[in-house]
Amino acid sequence: MTDDRRIYWVWLAMVLGAGSESFWKMCRGYRSISDFAENVKALRFSNMNENQCERAKDISFRDAEELIVKCAAQGVDTVIFRDERYPKRLKRTPNPPTVLFVRGDADKLNAHRVVSVVGTRTPCDYSLKAAREICAELARNGALIVSGAEVGIDVAAIEGALSMGHNAAALLGRGILEENALDETIEENCLLVSEYTDRSSFGKVSFNNRNRILCGLCDLVLFVEARADSRGLNNVKHAELINRPVFCVPPADIFDIRFKGQQLLLTNGAQPAFSGSQILARYAELVGETLRTVKFADIKTEPHKEQEKTEEQSVKKVKKVDENAAEVLHNEEKSAKIDMSGLSQEQKAICELLKEKGSLHLNQIAEMTELPVNTVVNELTLLSIEGTVKELPGKSYKL
DSSP states (O other): OOSOTHHHHHHHHHHHOTTOSHHHHHOTTOSOHHHHHHHHHTTOOTTOOHHHHHHHHHOOHHHHHHHHHHHHHTTOEEEETTSTTSOHHHHTSSSOOSEEEEESOGGGGGOSEEEEEEOOSSOOHHHHHHHHHHHHHHHHTTEEEEEOSOTTHHHHHHHHHHHTTOOEEEEOSSOTTSOOOOOHHHHHHSEEEESOSOHHHHOSOOHHHHHHHHHHTOSEEEEOOOOTTOGGGHHHHHHHHTTOOEEEOOOSOTTOGGGHHHHHHHHTTOEEOOOHHHHHHHHHHHTTSOOOOOOHHHHOSSOOOOOOOOOOOOHHHHHHHHHHHHHHTHHHHHTOOOOOTTOOHHHHHHHHHHHHHSSEEHHHHHHHHTOOHHHHHHHHHHHHHTTSSEEETTTEEEO
16 A cells, blocks of 8 residues: 555545544544554444444455545545645534545635535526526636536536636535536536545435535525525525525515525525625625524424524634733733643644633634644533633633
């Protein structure tokens, strides 16, 4: 086996399952990906389920290496979580993919502004025109358009971006090496992204998993046409969890059931979308305010268990609070002394960062340590219980 750390990341995704949170729950405390993979292969984790254990026995590191080579032969790049090209927005979500398979320039996913577009596969002419024209203007103003690769609004959004000669990305709801029967426009001109290569390697593709990535890649989510029973409304759950604002094209007819999903969204806090420039201008205003994200529970007609809310605080306000807190607490925190001998690698990284910077917001800690948000939350909770770290108002922390 060659000395390529991607092999271990791909093997772990194949064994633990793409989209599974098992990786992030089990990897804490390991200094290297190879060490972690070897322990998984030796079945040293009691919380591995039966399917994972069977895959760990049946799938070899050589199989993962061959899959990487197969992808490369078809122009598909294997981008692991630790790769510099890995999308920075996605890296800061609770359950980021350990591996992404990309056909095209993965660096484009780190564009200054990214908009994910959601809509029906059977849109009316009004919605098709709205998708094309709004996305064309968004692209003209420098935004990268990301959508699924399905017929209807997905394709119209991408066509709008490409009409301006700008880039667009298609997040596939299936394996990137499979026969996808993609629209010719997408196949030839789009950046293609998937968490999967094929069913034989990764099993059944989950659209719920795809939607978590769609929201994680972007700054905001744009709905164009949706019924009240649309599966696309599932994106609101993921947008709410990671505090992504939701925009929505107003319905063409408030009495038409084809637009009832949009009515629900707009009634419950979604921002109206009239043009690309208006969306970007409104987004710029929102990051200076306390964001009111759309609540998934509010748009569902049947009862369900509500997801835990994330802190609704803008980037600018977080920065202002953190700077003031750091200045006030500078002397106290700089002189803090703690015993790190019994801490995990992640806990040490967090404590060293807080020792250096003073107080930091949860999201800043995740960004600076390059750890998933859910890992940071878990480690901070343990450190708080032990009295090593103190939680401040607004999800900020200090030693």
